[in-house]
Amino acid sequence: MEPMGKVLMINYEKCTGCRLCELVCSVMHEGVSNPSRSRIKVVKWESEGLYVPISCQQCQDAPCVNVCPVKALSRDETLDFVEVDYDVCIGCRACVSACPFGAMSFDVIAKKVIKCDLCDGDPQCVRFCEIEAVEYVDADRVSVFKKRDAAQRLSAAQKEAAALQAQL
Amino acid sequence: MDFDSFVEGPLLWVVFFIVLIGVIARVVFFLYAIIKSGTDRDFRWGYSLATFGRSFVPFHNAVTKRPLYAILRYIFHACLIIVPVWLAGHVALWEESRFGWAWTALPDAWADWMTLLLLALAAYFFFRRIMVKDIRLASSTSDFLLIGITALPFMTGYFLTHGSLDSLPFLGDNMWTIHVLSGEAMLLVVVSLFCRTRLSLAKCTGCAACELSCPTGTLESNDEGKLRIFTYSHYQCICCGECVNTCPEEAAELRHEIGLGGFFQIVPKLEIRSVQLKACDKCGAPFAPEPQLDKIGQTLTGDYLRFCPRCKKLDFAQTFYQLSPWTKKLKTANNHP
Ligand code: SF4
Ligand code: SF4
Ligand code: SF4
Ligand code: SF4
Numbered sequence: 001m002e003p004m005g006k007v008l009m010i011n012y013e014k015c016t017g018c019r020l021c022e023l024v025c026s027v028m029h030e031g032v033s034n035p036s037r038s039r040i041k042v043v044k045w046e047s048e049g050l051y052v053p054i055s056c057q058q059c060q061d062a063p064c065v066n067v068c069p070v071k072a073l074s075r076d077e078t079l080d081f082v083e084v085d086y087d088v089c090i091g092c093r094a095c096v097s098a099c100p101f102g103a104m105s106f107d108v109i110a111k112k113v114i115k116c117d118l119c120d121g122d123p124q125c126v127r128f129c130e131i132e133a134v135e136y137v138d139a140d141r142v143s144v145f146k147k148r149d150a151a152q153r154l155s156a157a158q159k160e161a162a163a164l165q166a167q168l
Numbered sequence: 169m170d171f172d173s174f175v176e177g178p179l180l181w182v183v184f185f186i187v188l189i190g191v192i193a194r195v196v197f198f199l200y201a202i203i204k205s206g207t208d209r210d211f212r213w214g215y216s217l218a219t220f221g222r223s224f225v226p227f228h229n230a231v232t233k234r235p236l237y238a239i240l241r242y243i244f245h246a247c248l249i250i251v252p253v254w255l256a257g258h259v260a261l262w263e264e265s266r267f268g269w270a271w272t273a274l275p276d277a278w279a280d281w282m283t284l285l286l287l288a289l290a291a292y293f294f295f296r297r298i299m300v301k302d303i304r305l306a307s308s309t310s311d312f313l314l315i316g317i318t319a320l321p322f323m324t325g326y327f328l329t330h331g332s333l334d335s336l337p338f339l340g341d342n343m344w345t346i347h348v349l350s351g352e353a354m355l356l357v358v359v360s361l362f363c364r365t366r367l368s369l370a371k372c373t374g375c376a377a378c379e380l381s382c383p384t385g386t387l388e389s390n391d392e393g394k395l396r397i398f399t400y401s402h403y404q405c406i407c408c409g410e411c412v413n414t415c416p417e418e419a420a421e422l423r424h425e426i427g428l429g430g431f432f433q434i435v436p437k438l439e440i441r442s443v444q445l446k447a448c449d450k451c452g453a454p455f456a457p458e459p460q461l462d463k464i465g466q467t468l469t470g471d472y473l474r475f476c477p478r479c480k481k482l483d484f485a486q487t488f489y490q491l492s493p494w495t496k497k498l499k500t501a502n503n504h505p
Contacts (some may be wrong), residue, residue, distance in 0.1 A: 050489065090380065094464055097461055105477060
């Protein structure tokens with residue numbers, strides 16, 4: 001039985017694309033309001049009015065954890081998320097290339113990799129998103145996603161990528 | 169004046185003079201390079217000094233990867249400096265010289281043992297270089313030459329003090345001259361000896377973690393188009409070994425380099441490695457070094473490795489959108505795509 005922590009649930013239908021979550025995320029972690037240093041990113045299709053906030057999926061058999069050459073990434077058991085140990089991390093960026101969702105980024109200013117750490121259990125993006133497009137809920141409430149495990153999500157993303165590739 | 173007395177007299181003084189000038193020049197060049205790089209950009213003085221200092225201690229963290237080898241290397245270098253400076257015979261010569269300097273000498277027995285230890289280690293390093301395939305392939309002639317040049321004065325010095333080869337025809341008569349000459353050669357080599365970082369072409373994946381660890385900003389990488397170029401300057405490098413310690417592929421090495429050519433190359437940076445960057449299969453932007461992706465490909469399989477993080481994010485947002493329960497609702501409600 002995998003641990004059932006709380007997860008970020010994203011209801012993109014509600015998202016208005018205001019990107020407040022990006023701002024508060026970078027303020028929380030870096031002390032400056034710079035969306036490019038945020039852990040959560042809003043992907044926008046302006047013409048369709050479609051906004052999808054994306055952050056780390058805290059995968060179960062996480063690709064980033066598997067490729068890290070110095071084992072700086074591990075699963076935090078209490079909050080059930082994938083954590084970067086910055087004392088160990090050497091900044092090789094293998095995890096950035098390995099993450100299937102582009103959720104691991106490299107902060108060129110602080111020169112370190114950044115990913116969602118659930119703000120130690122009090123996600124700021126959730127706190128500030130008044131319309132509740134991002135919510136912090138028990139994992140079993142996210143029924144659709146919990147039925148599909150990480151591997152399946154991964155293969156869906158891959159298929160999508162392959163399909164896009166075929167269109168080119 | 170015959171050859172012997174020339175070697176032991178004027179030539180020796182000329183060599184000492186060159187060494188003195190060389191050392192002063194190097195200190196000046198080093199300070200200049202390091203101050204210049206410090207004013208150019210963010211330079212961590214405290215950290216640099218600490219790492220520099222730590223590299224004189226045998227157990228600093230850059231050697232923990234190969235502790236035994238590091239200890240042997242440390243002993244070797246300690247003997248290399250202590251024996252010639254504190255040898256009773258040498259101290260006596262300084263006292264007789266026009267300077268009349270004198271200092272306490274090392275007991276003869278100690279000097280003997282240290283010399284033997286140094287020679288044994290030199291032999292070990294030499295044969296290790298020949299026997300171990302990885303090291304042999306990465307070695308150049310100058311690596312072997314360097315060990316030979318270092319060992320020769322000690323070998324001849326040992327024979328001299330013990331008179332063990334005095335009965336041989338040519339060697340016995342000229343041992344003294346050979347000793348002094350080889351000592352002079354060694355001093356000259358030492359002045360033009362640099363410790364230089366190399367990134368092994370076979371092992372380095374181009375991840376640039378070493379760049380992040382370098383406290384002086386000596387090792388730099390720049391992504392220019394489809395290439396990641398690593399540059400380096402031996403005057404800025406404090407030989408702290410942080411890069412060696414950091415590299416996950418054991419690709420960064422600190423190596424001796426005899427370089428007269430590099431002596432006056434103070435500020436310009438040498439290009440030491442260039443790595444091909446993979447262009448995203450979708451948007452075409454170069455995003456990660458090819459060798460590193462190849463390495464990741466050994467652990468993970470997935471088409472997504474061919475896409476840059478930005479395109480992966482877009483892909484995922486799209487997938488997410490199609491998989492999510494709201495899409496279904498929307499689709500039935502107003503035939504949204
Ligand atoms: S960073 Fe990427 S691979 Fe790692 S846990 Fe998060 S989503 Fe998964
Ligand atoms: S950047 Fe850090 S966390 Fe990521 S793979 Fe490299 S060492 Fe591991
Ligand atoms: S850390 Fe090692 S593998 Fe990475 S770029 Fe430096 S030498 Fe190459
Ligand atoms: S290049 Fe390597 S040895 Fe030289 S200063 Fe930088 S980290 Fe230290």
